[in-house]
Structures are given as C-alpha cells and as structure tokens.
Amino acid sequence: MSDIPAPAPTRVAFPPNWPMRIGFAVLALYIVYASTILDITWTRFIAGFGHAERFLSRMFPPDFAPDKLALLQSGMIESLQIAVLATIFGVALSLPLGLAAARNLCPAPLAWTSRTLIALFRTFHPVIVAILFVKAVGFGALAGVLALIIASMGFLSKLIGEAVEEMSMKQMEAVRATGAPFLSVVVMGVMPQVLPRFIGFSAYQLDSNLRNSALVGLVGGGGIGATLFTAFQRFDYDFVLTIVLTIIAIVMVGEILSGWVRRLFQ
Amino acid sequence: MDAKAPFKPAAADGIDRSLVIRHLRKEYRSGIAVLKDVSLTFEGRGMTAIIGPSGTGKSTLVRCINRLVDPTAGEMLFMGQDLAKLRGSALRMARRRIGMVFQEYNLVERLTVIENVLCGRLGYLPVWRAWMRKFPPGDIDRAFRLLDAVGLGDFSNIRADQLSGGQRQRVGIARALMQDPDLILADEPTSSLDPKTSVEIMELIARRAGERDIPVIVNIHNVELARRYADRIVGMAKGEVVFDGPPSALEDSHLLTIYGGEGWLE
Numbered sequence: 210m211s212d213i214p215a216p217a218p219t220r221v222a223f224p225p226n227w228p229m230r231i232g233f234a235v236l237a238l239y240i241v242y243a244s245t246i247l248d249i250t251w252t253r254f255i256a257g258f259g260h261a262e263r264f265l266s267r268m269f270p271p272d273f274a275p276d277k278l279a280l281l282q283s284g285m286i287e288s289l290q291i292a293v294l295a296t297i298f299g300v301a302l303s304l305p306l307g308l309a310a311a312r313n314l315c316p317a318p319l320a321w322t323s324r325t326l327i328a329l330f331r332t333f334h335p336v337i338v339a340i341l342f343v344k345a346v347g348f349g350a351l352a353g354v355l356a357l358i359i360a361s362m363g364f365l366s367k368l369i370g371e372a373v374e375e376m377s378m379k380q381m382e383a384v385r386a387t388g389a390p391f392l393s394v395v396v397m398g399v400m401p402q403v404l405p406r407f408i409g410f411s412a413y414q415l416d417s418n419l420r421n422s423a424l425v426g427l428v429g430g431g432g433i434g435a436t437l438f439t440a441f442q443r444f445d446y447d448f449v450l451t452i453v454l455t456i457i458a459i460v461m462v463g464e465i466l467s468g469w470v471r472r473l474f475q
Numbered sequence: 476m477d478a479k480a481p482f483k484p485a486a487a488d489g490i491d492r493s494l495v496i497r498h499l500r501k502e503y504r505s506g507i508a509v510l511k512d513v514s515l516t517f518e519g520r521g522m523t524a525i526i527g528p529s530g531t532g533k534s535t536l537v538r539c540i541n542r543l544v545d546p547t548a549g550e551m552l553f554m555g556q557d558l559a560k561l562r563g564s565a566l567r568m569a570r571r572r573i574g575m576v577f578q579e580y581n582l583v584e585r586l587t588v589i590e591n592v593l594c595g596r597l598g599y600l601p602v603w604r605a606w607m608r609k610f611p612p613g614d615i616d617r618a619f620r621l622l623d624a625v626g627l628g629d630f631s632n633i634r635a636d637q638l639s640g641g642q643r644q645r646v647g648i649a650r651a652l653m654q655d656p657d658l659i660l661a662d663e664p665t666s667s668l669d670p671k672t673s674v675e676i677m678e679l680i681a682r683r684a685g686e687r688d689i690p691v692i693v694n695i696h697n698v699e700l701a702r703r704y705a706d707r708i709v710g711m712a713k714g715e716v717v718f719d720g721p722p723s724a725l726e727d728s729h730l731l732t733i734y735g736g737e738g739w740l741e
Contacts, residue, residue: 383581383647386541387654388571388598390564393605397594401585 264446271454272447280436281455288432289459291353291425292418298354299361299418300411306362307369308395314373327370330363339425353430357418364417368410369403376402408474412467419463423456492519492554492657492690494540499549499559501535509535511714513549522681522691524705526698528734532714533694537660540692541573542566554657571598574651574689576680578663580643582650584636588627591635591646592618595653614653621649625679641672648679652687659684661693665700673697677704698730 244250309315310323333341339356346352376399384398426434433452440448494517501510510532517523525533538544540551542558551558554572561569574595582591596614597605604610610618622628625645630638635646644664651659661680665673677693681704684691695701701708702722710718710725710733718729 377584379577379579379581380583382543383575383577383650384583384594384597386543386570386573386575387595387650388567388569388573389594389605390567390597390602392602393597393600396602396606397586397590397597398583401583404585 267444267446268450270447271450272445273451277445277448277451281433281452284426284433284436284452285455285459287350288422288426288434289419291350291357291430291432292415292422295354295357295361295418295422296411296415299358299365299414302358303362303365303369304407307366308373308399310366310370311373313376313378314395314399323366323370327363327366330359331367335360335421336424336428339430340428343429348429348431350431353422353425353432353434356425356430357421360421361414361418365407365410365414369407372403372406373399405474409471412470416460416463416467420460488688490519490657492688493517494519494658494690494692495550495552496540497550497552499536499539499551500547501532501539501544502547508547509714510539510546513711513714513716515709515716515719517690517692520688520690521706522684522693522704523707523709524701525692525694525709525711526696526701526733527711529696531711533711534662536711537662537692537694540658540660541570541575543575567598571654572657574654574656574659576644576647576651576659576661576664578666580640580647580667582635582638582643582646585634587632587634588622588638588646589615589618589631592621592649592653595650598654618649618653621652622646624652624683625649640668641676644668644672644676645679648676648683652683656689659689659691661691661695663694663696666696673700680704698725 306323306327309319310327312320314320315323335356338359339352342352342355346355380402381394381398384394389397422432423434423437426432426436427438429435433456437449437452437456440446440452496513496515496517499510499513500508502508513532513536525536527533535544539546540553540558542561546559549559553569556565556569558569583594586594590608593610593614595618596610600610600614619628619631622631625648627642627645627649630642635643638646647664659680664680665676668676677700680691680693693701693705702725705722708718708720708722708725709716710729712733712735717732718725
C-alpha cells in the first residue's frame with residue numbers, strides 16, 4: 210500500500226477549458242444577433258405553418274391527367290438523359306484530371322494546376338454553374354448537362370486524386386522497375402488499386418446527378434426541373450405534387466441501383 | 476578481406492553482363508551519405524550476396540542500380556551504358572533488362588497471378604496492349620511456362636492478394652524472369668518469409684537465374700543463406716564495402732567488422 214502515494218489534492222482531472230467556454234458564449238450571442246437582423250421570429254414561424262397548410266391542401270389529390278402525365282414523362286426522360294450523359298462525360302474527364310492531381314504520381318506543377326482547376330469546379334453549386342451555362346449556351350438540356358459535368362468533375366477528380374495518393378507505392382514501384390512506360394504503370398500499377406473505389410464514386414455520382422438534374426431544370430437547364438418550375442408558376446400545385454412524387458421515386462431507385470453497383474465492385 | 480571473387484568467364488551466349496560500379500555515393504539529405512564511395516565490379520554471372528546491418532545502404536545500393544533511387548555521384552557501367560546518366564526512355568530501356576525481386580513481393584494485389592507475371596513485359600509493349608490485356612501469345616505462353624517453373628502453374632487466374640508470402644515471392648521471381656533480364660536484383664527477398672520458405676526462395680532464384688546465366692545481386696540478412704547460395708559475398712558497414720570475397724573466406728572476424736559487437740556470434 211505504502212508504495213502508492215496518495216494523489217496530491219491539487220491535481221484536477223478535467224481542468225476548466227476557458228477558451229472553449231468563451232467560444233461557445235460568443236457563438237450563442239452571434240446566433241441571437243443574426244436571428245434578430247434577419248427578422249427570424251417565432252410569430253413568423255407560426256404564421257408560416259398556416260401558409261404551408263393551405264399550400265399542402267391545394268396539392269391534394271395529385272394530378273394524374275393524361276396531358277400532365279405526358280408532360281411529366283417527357284420532362285423526366287430528359288432529366289434522366291441529362292444525368293446519364295453528365296455522368297458518362299464527367300467520369301471520362303475526371304479520370305485524367307484526378308490522376309494528374311495526385312502528387313505521388315505527377316510532378317508538382319501539374320498536380321497543383323489540376324488541384325486549382327478542381328477547386329475552381331467545386332467553388333460553385335451546380336445551380337449557379339447551370340445559370341452561367343444557360344447564359345452561355347441558352348436554355349435547355351445542353352446547359353444542364355454541362356453544369357452537371359462540371360459538378361461531377363469537381364467531385365470525382367478530387368476523390369480519385371485522393372484515392373491515388375493513398376495507394377500502395379510499392380506495387381507501383383515494382384511495375385515501374387520493369388521499365389514500363391508511364392501510362393502502362395498507370396494502367397497496370399495504379400488503376401487496379403483505385404478501380405473499385407472509382408466505380409463506387411461514379412455510381413454515387415450518377416445518383417447525385419439524378420437528383421441535381423431536377424435542380425438545374427429550375428434555372429433553365431432543361432428536364433423535369435423546367436416542368437416543375439412552370440407548374441409552380443401556374444399554381445398547378447396538384448401537378449407539382451405528382452412531379453415531386455415521381456422525382457422521389459426515381460431518386461430512390463437510383464440510390465438502390467448505385468448501392469447495388471458499389472457492392473458488386475467491392 | 477580483400478580476397479577477390481574467383482574469375483568467371485562470360486556467359487555461354489557470349490554477352491557481357493558485368494556491372495562496374497565506380498565511386499557511387501548517395502545522400503538522401505545533403506551532407507549525410509548513406510553510400511560513401513562504393514566501387515564494385517560484378518562479373519556477368521553467378522550470385523553475389525550483399526550482407527550488412529540494417530541502414531547500412533544495401534537497399535540503397537541495389538535501388539541505385541535500377542534507378543528507383545537516383546545516386547548523388549558515381550557511375551554504374553552496364554551493357555555499354557552508364558546507368559547513372561540515363562533518363563526518360565533510355566532509362567526505361569535499361570530497366571526492362573534488369574529484373575527486381577522485392578522484400579514485400581510488391582505484386583499488384585488486385586491483378587491476377589498471370590497479369591502480375593505479364594507485368595514483366597510492359598517495358599516491351601505499347602500501352603494499349605496492357606490496357607486491353609492484348610499481350611502477344613508468345614508472352615502469354617512464356618508466362619504460363621514460368622509459372623510452372625516456379626511451381627504455381629495452377630494459380631494463374633487467382634488474384635495475387637489470395638496467395639501466401641512464399642507463393643507471392645514466387646510470382647515476384649516469375650515477373651522478374653519474364654523481363655528476360657540481363658541482371659536480377661533481389662532486395663531482401665527472404666526477409667518476410669519463414670526459414671523453410673526462405674531456403675526454397677533462394678534455391679529458386681539461384682536455380683532459375685543459374686540455368687539462364689543471369690547474374691544476381693541479392694541483399695540478404697541471413698548470413699547462412701548467403702554462404703550457401705552465393706558465389707561471392709560483399710560485406711557492407713556504414714555505407715562502405717568492408718569485405719569482398721568468396722563465402723569460404725568469410726570468417727567470424729569479418730562478421731565482427733561488418734556487424735560490430737560480438738555477443739551475437741556465440
């Protein structure tokens with residue numbers, strides 16, 4: 210017993226963390242301040258519920274009239290096409306960009322240029338990119354496809370670059386030691402290591418493009434988003450509900466499919 | 476200590492595969508030399524074992540030869556070229572004539588056994604053939620025969636990550652032989668293997684290289700294995716060659732010089 214000295218009474222296991230306490234206090238004050246400035250009040254919140262109730266009641270029952278269904282069908286097909294095309298081109302373009310961004314594979318100037326480009330692609334939300342493309346190439350699916358290609362490249366290139374940076378250098382070194390040219394090293398030494406993750410990312414991106422393809426339509430990028438926007442403008446809330454339900458169904462199917470693809474290539 | 480290796484005539488096919496290293500120096504950080512002025516002449520056949528304590532520059536020496544590591548100074552004359560000066564495609568041409576066996580096998584884990592062996596041909600083939608897996612039938616034939624020769628004939632379509640350590644090293648040896656090399660470098664080929672497998676692997680390297688008259692330079696920790704399989708032993712300590720002679724000339728006093736201390740010898 211005597212060889213274990215009693216702890217000195219002054220020792221504290223959890224000393225007060227004053228910087229953190231002050232940090233939280235400042236955060237709380239800021240929330241109150243920002244809410245006041247933005248006129249976020251309880252009264253308005255309650256009033257909002259009343260509006261929502263009227264809006265929702267006008268949505269029911271959803272409108273399944275044949276002419277509306279035809280609109281829905283053409284819009285939905287266009288959205289799917291936008292998503293698929295954007296994913297295919299996005300994947301094809303992200304692969305070289307992602308490889309170029311890997312610092313363990315490419316010389317620093319190339320890697321940093323690619324990283325800057327990727328950062329640029331990721332700066333804006335797809336909707337803002339879509340607005341720019343609508344201005345550049347006009348209303349319609351082309352603008353939507355281009356916007357989603359940019360979004361896909363931002364996401365996929367970054368993840369591919371990171372996957373390549375985490376790969377085993379030993380495997381690549383052995384292929385390089387055989388005298389293989391650079392692209393053969395990539396094909397046989399790098400790609401096998403990152404391919405399963407690449408396919409997983411791509412499936413996820415298809416899923417994500419499916420959701421965003423509805424979004425880019427809202428700003429003129431074609432597809433179901435355009436139909437949805439028109440329905441809102443015309444106060445066809447029952448048709449809005451039909452469209453929303455269809456989008457939910459498609460996105461869920463997409464998610465199941467992409468999950469299935471990812472499992473297949475684990 | 477200065478006993479020279481027994482003279483060996485050039486290989487039966489009359490090709491001079493000797494390697495002359497002169498004043499080789501390598502500094503990873505400037506001013507701190509891992510290799511200090513190493514000069515060695517390797518006859519164009521037989522096995523040379525390099526022994527020495529960890530961190531003494533054995534690995535660096537071997538990696539300088541195929542330029543996985545760039546030497547700071549010195550020359551390495553092989554097949555009429557100074558390996559130290561090669562760049563770009565000339566370096567790749569030289570590398571494809573130098574097979575390498577690694578301590579941790581360095582197989583591409585997600586490729587099959589036969590694909591790993593065929594990696595040894597990448598230096599001879601255009602990229603599209605690697606990408607489309609359109610290897611020339613002659614190469615595929617040879618890959619199968621080499622797999623038979625290393626005792627893995629039934630494993631050709633199994634993924635490399637499913638093999639045991641000894642099996643992986645056999646694939647590594649087949650990959651090196653697949654290059655049809657004029658020199659084989661082996662960097663601690665048995666250090667990750669159990670004693671029995673280590674003997675089998677050394678036996679395999681010695682036999683397969685011997686029947687093709689390919690000179691082998693092997694780094695090895697196990698002095699007994701070095702004595703048993705090498706025609707010549709080079710002892711290194713602190714980045715310098717401190718012993719060079721046939722296994723029969725290697726005595727305990729030399730081991731003391733190489734490894735220092737003495738308690739471990741008893």
